[in-house]
Amino acid sequence: MQLTKEEIQHIAELSRLNLSAEEEEKYRNQLGSILDYVKMLDEVKTDKVIPTAQVSGLMDVFRDDEVKPWNQEEAEASLSQSERENGNVKVKRVLQ
């Protein structure tokens, strides 16, 4: 399966990846051959098979919705190690 240049650019856009022209061409070919390979699955009949999303053997794992204490410094550093202001994370401008 050949992906077009436009397709690979669209995938890169959805993936939020900046690619050089060289990279675009390389991944266009490599992704094409991987997709060709996995197409082998089409020969398997799966009409009546239920898909498997997880194999933990567990269902509906609930816990009480209560706040448990966690080291404040660890909690903040988990949120962000970049610039913070009054407990908020600073980001780049979203709207021009």
Added chain:
Amino acid sequence: MNLNELNIKQARELLDNGKTTSLEITEACLAQIAAQDGQIHACLTVCAAEAREAAKAADKRLKAGERGPLLGVPYLCKDILMTKGIRTTAASKILENYIAPYDATVVRKLKEAGAVMLGKTNLDEFAHGASTENSAFGPTKNPYDLTRVAGGSSGGSAAAVAANMCLFALASDTGGSIRQPSSFCGVVGLKPSYGRVSRFGLLSMTSSTDVVGPIAKTAEDAEIVFKAIAGQDELDATSAPEKIISDLQKKIIDPQAKTLNGLRIGLPKEYFLPELNPEIRERVMALADKLKEAGAQIKEVSLPYTKYGIPVYYIITPSEISSNLARFDGIGWGLKDEEAQNLQEFYKKSRGAGFGPEAKRRIMLGTYTLSAGYYDAYYKKAQTVRTLIINDFNQAFKQVDVLLTPTVPHGAFKIGEKSNDPLAMYLEDIFVTGASLAGLPAISVPAGTVKVKDGGDMPLGAQLIGARFQEEMLFKISEFLV
């Protein structure tokens, strides 16, 4: 024998009898790392000062009369597990300077047990690969032949154990990442059942198959580490409570049991196709003979959907990766582009510069297979074939108790031999993805050596796959394979 060459059991005896100290063993390991790692490159970070402190603390506990299976035992940790205060890079530029704010549950458990962490080991970036060549910091070399790969993604952990830089190592396995490098480096690697060990603090790759497990010098050592890290964790909702063990398992794992009478071992014929290297077949069959001598019954079984394991894995894995790696957006941590004028550009530039080629490939592949119009054809299709692969194992475990297979269809390959062909690298996982997709425990144990193309003899592993939660059975059987 140098102290760094000890296994856990030997070290335990010396430590408990006061014949040596944790600090002495730790120093021996640090000296071995200093002497060897310039060539092998198994370690990304060595925390000698912290290790010495931890060793001294363990010695104090020992002196006070405390005992514990891992008290004072030095180990190395795959750099995809979070370690408080010590950088965790996932072998990626995007996390090059990331300092985790807390410990992964497995790391915390080992800390409490008094094990001594020496540092962090190399891996394929974010554990994407089968050779450790995808590390942003350069490949790990195989201690048996420095021109060959150590395997991957846990190549650093496997090479470090093989080169006696530590007594054991922690690693992770998503589709073979513990077992394949263990086979290449001639050590023992256990992939536990999915959910048996907490994944809290493991940087997520493929959430539906990721597990943490040990790489060790003996199966007995792997069992000691496994017991120390296993168990349900309220911080990982997929971790499972202990399950009741079957009567047969009880009988087999009884420490008094000196035979494997009553045990049925299956050889899946799809793992022994005519094109399998005859030398590898011979090695694995030699192990089958040992088990037969011990009283086990050997039977051929069939797992007809085996050949679809790789295509299923290489749809499900990139799909889950594309979602899991979306969190690396340059904002909270990691590499960031300071020039970007707006948020979209910032994301794209930070990620474009931070991720290496294989991570980018998988993110894009997964983004594509999950995107509108392709989800059913790829992702859902793979999930349904995954069901059929699981059914195969369920059927097989009605006829036999454990499966015996080769771990990898060859010995370690040359550095650079497959790095330009992603598909060839994916095929490395041919014998190891099945147990991952089905969430089953599997151990790779040394099975001798095999001749490699334009080289000498390299280590080779054989794999035992058990029914869910039957790790103890795998350890017991491994005892008969030494």
